[in-house]
Amino acid sequence: MDQSVFETPRGAGMTGGRDDSEAIGPQVWCDLILRRSGLAFRQTRIGDVVSAIRDQMRMLGVPTEAEFYRRLTKPGASAPEWDALIERLINHETSFFRHPPSFDALRRHILPELREVRARGGRLNLWSAGCSTGQEAYSLAMVAMADEALKGEFTVWGGDISRIAIEIARRGRYGPRAVATIPDVYRQQFLRPDGVDFEITDELRSRVRFMATNLIGGLGFSAAHDVIFCHNVLIYFSPAAVSQAVEFLASRLTLGGYLLLGPGEAPTERPHGLTQVTIAGVRAFQRRGARPLEVRA
Numbered sequence: 001m002d003q004s005v006f007e008t009p010r011g012a013g014m015t016g017g018r019d020d021s022e023a024i025g026p027q028v029w030c031d032l033i034l035r036r037s038g039l040a041f042r043q044t045r046i047g048d049v050v051s052a053i054r055d056q057m058r059m060l061g062v063p064t065e066a067e068f069y070r071r072l073t074k075p076g077a078s079a080p081e082w083d084a085l086i087e088r089l090i091n092h093e094t095s096f097f098r099h100p101p102s103f104d105a106l107r108r109h110i111l112p113e114l115r116e117v118r119a120r121g122g123r124l125n126l127w128s129a130g131c132s133t134g135q136e137a138y139s140l141a142m143v144a145m146a147d148e149a150l151k152g153e154f155t156v157w158g159g160d161i162s163r164i165a166i167e168i169a170r171r172g173r174y175g176p177r178a179v180a181t182i183p184d185v186y187r188q189q190f191l192r193p194d195g196v197d198f199e200i201t202d203e204l205r206s207r208v209r210f211m212a213t214n215l216i217g218g219l220g221f222s223a224a225h226d227v228i229f230c231h232n233v234l235i236y237f238s239p240a241a242v243s244q245a246v247e248f249l250a251s252r253l254t255l256g257g258y259l260l261l262g263p264g265e266a267p268t269e270r271p272h273g274l275t276q277v278t279i280a281g282v283r284a285f286q287r288r289g290a291r292p293l294e295v296r297a
């Protein structure tokens with residue numbers, strides 16, 4: 001790790017009458033957050049970053065920015081301090097079946113192909129990387145569960161940097177507006193009403209596991225994955241962080257496995273060891289295995 005992050009940075013300026021030596025420049029905070037999470041902030045959001053830092057300092061009773069910087073950068077920096085800060089800066093917006101073409105490609109092409117390749121047995125592992133409050137992970141599980149030939153032989157893994165989002169995902173409880181984008185056939189099969197809300201059925205929930213993970217710094221699941229969905233996550237990252245995260249995801253794909261990114265989330269360079277394919281109009285990357293897919297209508 002870059003040793004410089006453990007040192008109080010120079011370039012502090014006089015801010016609001018505070019001691020010059022105790023203020024940290026906004027860009028230094030942004031760089032620190034970028035290194036931790038991949039998140040990059042436009043000029044217009046830098047004020048939000050500085051406000052988040054100051055609010056956190058107030059809540060924790062940290063007297064100076066330099067002291068807060070030291071706390072965040074000391075080796076093994078406490079997760080709760082980072083969690084609370086990151087939480088204020090991330091966008092959790094999500095929905096069930098948010099990008100329908102990706103789920104169609106999964107249902108119509110990818111699962112049938114992987115099932116065949118896996119005829120020798122073994123469960124399929126699917127990963128919703130940056131799953132927010134769980135809707136994407138449960139959508140993957142619904143598609144896999146409805147695939148009768150798969151016979152429930154799969155696990156969906158949902159990972160997100162936000163522990164709060166992961167807690168909500170684990171509950172599997174959603175309001176009527178949230179479930180409105182679930183196709184009727186899945187809604188009847190995989191949801192049960194509970195008051196005004198809806199709960200994911202136990203059977204489906206038992207196939208989905210959630211864990212706090214970080215796509216930057218290689219904190220993920222130990223399993224190798226046959227399908228990875230990473231949608232609407234990398235759009236908030238710097239180009240270098242996109243490459244880093246995609247390399248990490250690529251390293252977790254099985255031979256023949258697929259990585260599906262959201263529209264407009266391609267890395268500038270093709271991920272090492274992956275081939276770009278188009279499946280029913282959806283761009284995906286495959287770790288080429290025994291039976292490569294070519295462009296499909």
Ligand SMILES: C[S@@+](CC[C@H](N)C(=O)[O-])C[C@H]1O[C@@H](n2cnc3c(N)ncnc32)[C@H](O)[C@@H]1O
Nearest residue numbers: 037093094095130132160161162214215231232
């Ligand atoms: C806008 S949501 C997208 C959720 C879902 N994938 C979708 O398409 O609806 C982005 C999610 O990425 C998560 N995220 C941001 N940076 C991350 C990182 N470094 N590692 C893991 N998750 C991250 C955020 O916490 C947030 O929940």
